[in-house]
Amino acid sequence: MGATTTAALKPRKKPVQARSAATLAAIHEAGIQVLLAGGYARFTTIRVAERAGVSVGSLYQYYPNKGALLAALLGEHLDVVVSSVEGACQAGTGRGLETMVDGLITAFLDAKLRRPEVSLALHAPMAEADGAALVRAAGMRAAAAIGDMLAGCRDAHIPAPHAAAGILATALSAVMQAALEAGPERLDVGWLRMHLRSLAIGYLHRLTQADPTKG
Known part of the structure; x- marks a missing residue:
């Protein structure tokens, strides 16, 4: 743009x-x-x-114009989500891996599902509101916070924690978006929480097993 x-x-x-x-x-x-x-x-x-x-x-x-207003609405929504993630990551630094993940997933879900209909409604006008740039900036903020948290994990060494955090943040967002697009009547928060947690813990544990510094 x-x-x-x-x-x-x-x-x-x-x-x-x-x-x-x-x-x-x-x-x-x-x-x-x-x-x-x-x-x-x-x-x-x-x-x-x-x-x-x-x-x-x-x-x-x-x-x-309406594009500027839509950009403000999307930016405000993303800031709420990322600020929640940042707070959870600050609180989780220095804790064990699974405790970190639990706090991250809870914060992310609480922020996105506080008004799930808003999260979904703001997806449509992304092109006019320069949404790709706003989402990219929010994703970078979230990944930075997650990476800092992973670097301070107490019971596991995550290799390249900031690179891992970028992949993890993208995966969590993609799963959440798919769940929202399926419709609120099909949204099972417990099911979603379990799958997001399994995705995150499974991925991070796999990275620790592949860590070349362990050999």
């Missing part, structure tokens, strides 16, 4: 007062509600402004 297009997706200003912050929060929540109610095809700044109870002009003070 070119620099001009990327610039068009950036917010015009950030709130500096409590009232402005409240207006922006209302716009964000209205954006989510409009997206859930009508899907990406019916998402417009006019509908969002109406749902938020603000004028279109007020909305445009923050976002020049």
Whole structure:
């Protein structure tokens, strides 16, 4: 995506007062509600402004177009997920491998499934919201945190922990996305937790067995 297009997706200003912050929060929540109610095809700044109870002009003070608003919604969602993962990784550093994985999986699931319908709804507008770049940046943050945690594992040596973390973060995200796309009526959180845990622990244990420093 070119620099001009990327610039068009950036917010015009950030709130500096409590009232402005409240207006922006209302716009964000209205954006989510409009997206859930009508899907990406019916998402417009006019509908969002109406749902938020603000004028279109007020909305445009923050976002020049619907792409910029969608980018903000996606970025906010990703930040919540990654911040949760980062917190779990900080808490897990220095612990045993399975304890680390349990904390990571719990944090990831809790963040993604707090509002699973939002996680899925934000998938459709990714192209217009420069979603690939936002997801890539979020994935790099998550992988960095997971890699730091794995490097401090108490009871196992994970070779190339940051490379392993990148693969693990990608795998967990892919499985989660597939589960969400299957539909909320088919979402079994216990089943998903078990499979994500097995995937992560199995992969990491296999790496320790292949560790050349053990030979």
